[in-house]
Amino acid sequence: MKYVNKRGGYINIEWIPRSTCYEDLLITLKGRTGLSGVIKALNETRDSNSHALKVHSLAMEHPKTSDPHVSKIVTTDTIIASQN
Numbered sequence: 619m620k621y622v623n624k625r626g627g628y629i630n631i632e633w634i635p636r637s638t639c640y641e642d643l644l645i646t647l648k649g650r651t652g653l654s655g656v657i658k659a660l661n662e663t664r665d666s667n668s669h670a671l672k673v674h675s676l677a678m679e680h681p682k683t684s685d686p687h688v689s690k691i692v693t694t695d696t697i698i699a700s701q702n
Contacts, residue, residue, distance in 0.1 A: 673688070
């Protein structure tokens, strides 16, 4: 956040509601079916990676407004970290 403020940007912090899939996961786990829990975890990982790729593509979309710093942060901290 300090880096964004240093560059003259602003940060808008908003409340993110909890997904209902976690309640579904807990209900499913009470039935002792681990496979559906693993499937839901993989779906969440896929969704978060697709959102990270969308942010990456938006950061590099236009040559004049591209932000290589955001692209690098998303690539190293999100996409590559989730593959390890």
